[in-house]
Amino acid sequence: MIIIKLIWESFRFAIQALKSNLTRTVLSLLGVTIGIFAIIAVFTLVDSLEKNIKSSFSFLGTNVIRVDRFPFGGGGEYPWWKYFQRPTANFQEYQFLKQRLRNADGVTISASTSATIKAASNSYQGANLEGVVFDYKDVYEVPVENGRFFTELEINSARNVALVGVKIARALFPGQEALGKELKIKGNKFVIVGLFKEEGEGLFDMPSKDEAILVPFGAFTKLYNVGQFGIEPTIAAKGRDDDIGLIALENEMSGLMRSKRGLKPTQEDNFALNKSEFIQNAIGSIFDVIGIAGWVIGGFSILVGGFGIANIMFVSVKERTNIIGIQKSLGAKNYFILLQFLFEATFLSLFGGLAGILIVFLFTFVPLGSLEVTMSFKNIMLGVGLSSAIGIVSGIVPATLAAQLDPVEAIRSA
Known part of the structure; x- marks a missing residue:
């Protein structure tokens, strides 16, 4: 009291x-x-x-390690031109990691480019077109509001189906329901099976799902040259929550990539493992x-x-x-x-x-x-x-x- x-x-x-x-x-x-x-x-x-x-920077994912030629932090220890001589990641390496990685919740490969999307007399320039595999949803967030993600059959058979952002959908089909409609990419018809949830304007001009369009990886490779002399694909693996700092995943990925590329113990890595947390930190x-x-x-x-x-x-x-x-x-x-x-x-x-x-x-x-x-x-x-x-x-x-x-x-x- x-x-x-x-x-x-x-x-x-x-x-x-x-x-x-x-x-x-x-x-x-x-x-x-x-x-x-x-x-x-x-x-x-x-x-x-x-x-x-x-x-x-959410497009980089959370607890994700990417296989790239260039490190996020730059490469002061090497001349910049050495990175260009490194081989790009490929589909075989993705399958190799997918079969053998034990410290990952998911492994994916994707390739992206800027593209013009058309439907009838309407078009949308500068869309972020990305070819993905079925495991993409296990590594990155895919906020589908209407429709669905690709089926495994659609991915494996490289069908012409697409997930589209709201900005693209509104530009191509003003005042209409875009789900189930057809659009064209480089003259090829794609059917819209899903629409992303609207994200809104970001603080910086970064890739947004509002201007994104996903297609199966196989369908993407039919449209564009993917590889060493074309569009460079990226392999990414999502680490487990109990793997603090993704140390176990990074070490395992490094060993497997060196094994796949046949590097001797005395040879330097010809790849970079980039953590999404590097930029955030x-x-x-x-x-x-x-x-x-x-x-x-x-x-x-x-x-x-x-x-x-x-x-x-x-x-x-x-x-x-x-x-x-x-x-x-x-x-x-x-x-x-x-x-x-x-x-x-x-x-x-x-x-x-x-x-x-x-x-x-x-x-x-x-x-x-x-x-x-x-x-x-x-x-x-x-x-x-x-x-x-x-x-x-x-x-x-x-x-x-x-x-x-x-x-x-x-x-x-x-």
Whole structure:
């Protein structure tokens, strides 16, 4: 009960401090408000940007290792021209890995190019045409909203069927249901068996399912030259959730690829194993630096705000010296006085911090084009916790002075 009483009295005194000299109190709390606003605003923008950028690279998949000629991280140890001499991945290597990989949940091969899609008098230029196998859905997300994915028979027999993005479907069949309709790719007819779920505009001009069209890998190879001197296919394997860092999968894939390509122990790899997390980790590192900058910028404002809270508390102690003396004469312990002023300082700091959080929340409703800004619960709790900490630190010295007042001297001060 004593804690509840302390909290209630501290809250009441904090409200009185706000009411007694509103201008002074608001100006003093402005530092906390600006500091919390700066830090939470930076973190909210950083989190939103990072989320949007990473989602733009979602086409790379999650927990996926790709077999490429070039590494994602560049190749400083080799001249760039050596990578061009490396052989491209092929269908036989895909089958070899599919039969032997034990640390993968799925293995796929695909090839893609930009294409013009036609239907009657309508056309769509720049569509991302991709030839896939049946295992593609085990490695990458295939969000089919209407219709279905390819059957294994359609893939194996290289039938002319297609999954189409909403932008392509609307351009080719305006105001019509595209499912079951025919479209043409390089003069060849394809039947639409499925439509992707709409993704919307991304932050960057990255491949999107809205502008994608999938066809069986065999049908794709009939349209385009795939291989060393044509479109380069990519083999990808999805790792298991318990394989932290995909270490087991990477080692197994490396050994199998070296075996398949007949590399001797002394020979270097003539392939690159690229993890999809490499780009995401690089993006995360950049935003970590931005986050530190946010702490520095907001830290100076919070420091000023902390001095403002301390100033309010020193004034409050001086104004209530007589009340403190009366409380002590009636038996109030030092810790009761100490906690009372600490709670009051915390409440005052929280008022400033909540004002800063509210301003950030209101800013999330401001349209910023394709960037969707959202305020996470983590950032809200960070703001609340930081405000409370500033209140405690700022109020500890005034609260200690109040607790150590002599009751007789305090009463005489009236």
